[in-house]
Amino acid sequence: MRQQGAVSPSDGTSAIVVVEKLMKRFGRFTALNDVNLTVAKGEKIVLCGPSGSGKSTLIRCINHIEKHDGGRIVVDGVELMDRMADINSVRCEVGMVFQSFNLFPHLSVVENCMLAPMKVRGLSRAEAHERAMGLLRKVRIDGQADKYPAQLSGGQQQRVAIARALCMQPKIMLFDEPTSALDPEMVKEVLDTMVQLAGEGMTMVCVTHEMGFAREVADRVVFMDQGSIVEEGEPASFFRAPRTERARGFLNQIIH
Amino acid sequence: MNSLDFSILVQAWPYLWSGLLFSLALTVAAFVVGMLLGTCFALVQHFELPVVSQIVRSYIALIRSIPLILVLFWFFFLVPIVLGHLYGNGRPIPIGATWTAFITFGLFEAAYYSEIIRVGLRAVNKGQFEACQALALSTFDTYRCVILPQVIRVASPIILSQTIILFQDTSLVYVLSLTDLLGAASKLAQLNGRLVEMYLVVAMVYLAISSAASQCVASLRRRYALGGAHR
Numbered sequence: 001m002r003q004q005g006a007v008s009p010s011d012g013t014s015a016i017v018v019v020e021k022l023m024k025r026f027g028r029f030t031a032l033n034d035v036n037l038t039v040a041k042g043e044k045i046v047l048c049g050p051s052g053s054g055k056s057t058l059i060r061c062i063n064h065i066e067k068h069d070g071g072r073i074v075v076d077g078v079e080l081m082d083r084m085a086d087i088n089s090v091r092c093e094v095g096m097v098f099q100s101f102n103l104f105p106h107l108s109v110v111e112n113c114m115l116a117p118m119k120v121r122g123l124s125r126a127e128a129h130e131r132a133m134g135l136l137r138k139v140r141i142d143g144q145a146d147k148y149p150a151q152l153s154g155g156q157q158q159r160v161a162i163a164r165a166l167c168m169q170p171k172i173m174l175f176d177e178p179t180s181a182l183d184p185e186m187v188k189e190v191l192d193t194m195v196q197l198a199g200e201g202m203t204m205v206c207v208t209h210e211m212g213f214a215r216e217v218a219d220r221v222v223f224m225d226q227g228s229i230v231e232e233g234e235p236a237s238f239f240r241a242p243r244t245e246r247a248r249g250f251l252n253q254i255i256h
Numbered sequence: 257m258n259s260l261d262f263s264i265l266v267q268a269w270p271y272l273w274s275g276l277l278f279s280l281a282l283t284v285a286a287f288v289v290g291m292l293l294g295t296c297f298a299l300v301q302h303f304e305l306p307v308v309s310q311i312v313r314s315y316i317a318l319i320r321s322i323p324l325i326l327v328l329f330w331f332f333f334l335v336p337i338v339l340g341h342l343y344g345n346g347r348p349i350p351i352g353a354t355w356t357a358f359i360t361f362g363l364f365e366a367a368y369y370s371e372i373i374r375v376g377l378r379a380v381n382k383g384q385f386e387a388c389q390a391l392a393l394s395t396f397d398t399y400r401c402v403i404l405p406q407v408i409r410v411a412s413p414i415i416l417s418q419t420i421i422l423f424q425d426t427s428l429v430y431v432l433s434l435t436d437l438l439g440a441a442s443k444l445a446q447l448n449g450r451l452v453e454m455y456l457v458v459a460m461v462y463l464a465i466s467s468a469a470s471q472c473v474a475s476l477r478r479r480y481a482l483g484g485a486h487r
Binding site: 063064065088091092094095096098100101102103104105106115116119120164165168 | 381384386390392393394397402406409
């Protein structure tokens with residue numbers, strides 16, 4: 001099963017996510033149409049595009065929160081089909097951060113981080129606690145470990161959500177508009193955490209409209225529209241001289 | 257009747273006490289059975305399990321459309337006949353009034369608790385399920401550690417009021433000639449003729465227990481308010 005990853009992508013050997021000819025429909029609406037994307041180990045990709053362009057759907061397909069209707073997705077050598085064992089082994093390696101944080105409101109910050117490592121990875125309470133505190137320290141929120149999510153600001157909650165995902169020691173992190181639900185003054189603290197994570201070599205796929213972040217961190221910017229990848233390239237050239245009309249229009253709108 | 261005489265309470269108290277204990281035992285047992293079974297019923301419907309969920313849904317609709325007192329009668333007369341056909345030569349096997357009461361109340365309350373929990377399940381934010389999926393939690397752990405604790409917390413006031421109603425409904429066991437708190441009081445009242453005193457006292461006991469239960473839940477909610485069900 002593992003060696004199915006040998007479906008080597010066009011360019012390199014170190015691909016960790018391979019998406020081929022991906023199709024996704026919601027009823028009659030085609031959310032993704034023939035999407036191909038390869039993510040190399042350690043690569044940072046920023047997905048951008050107008051709302052409804054399918055970028056969130058794409059990353060939600062990567063850990064099978066949305067089921068795809070056609071094409072293939074291979075994550076870390078495992079192809080995502082319907083088998084639950086495959087799905088869960090992929091989800092163990094893929095961390096996800098949501099726009100609306102989705103912390104567990106009835107658990108304290110540190111318990112939020114401990115739950116999955118204990119239940120899924122089989123860590124003892126003490127081990128899970130130690131790992132959780134280590135990662136909470138990293139996102140600089142260890143002082144609030146015993147508080148409940150509702151007692152934290154949005155930025156703090158999102159940093160806890162990042163720590164919670166990291167506690168599973170994933171190989172890839174997916175970010176689904178992590179700063180879109182935040183007050184402006186809290187965006188930076190979350191982005192700083194993401195930049196720090198990128199600096200440590202984490203493979204990241206981020207759906208975001210934070211173009212400053214994209215410029216600073218991304219190896220590649222992927223622009224999507226109407227369910228397809230329209231253009232991709234290095235951030236410098238993408239922002240300076242987008243090749244397609246649609247990307248140009250989009251950039252004009254968000255940069256004012 | 258122009259002067260109230262509560263001195264008869266002294267001799268009445270042991271009998272009232274045994275009636276109260278029966279009411280409480282029946283309430284606790286029906287609560288435990290009802291919540292466990294009700295949660296299963298709610299989950300069956302939530303998962304939309306084929307066939308089973310239709311059966312559960314019809315069961316709940318049936319139970320909820322029939323007065324409890326009638327269900328008690330049914331169980332008392334029908335279950336022995338059914339048991340007789342299953343395990344014997346067709347002669348009814350009586351299960352006794354006490355068993356009838358415990359089984360009936362448990363099954364009856366399950367229908368009501370299950371509706372409460374089913375609605376609670378629908379109220380949990382979709383993002384909670386997605387976060388569990390993203391963390392690779394099993395379905396079992398998702399419900400046990402994340403979803404159900406939140407449902408119980410949101411639904412606790414409704415669960416409590418249902419339980420208070422249950423506590424009061426235990427008085428219906430008089431149709432099975434069982435003696436609960438109210439039954440004890442009314443039997444004594446007929447003996448000693450002190451109707452007003454007896455009914456005043458039981459009313460006070462019901463009031464005290466029900467309001468203590470409300471207070472208890474209110475303080476629980478305050479304690480959990482910080483980690484409240486709403487973000």
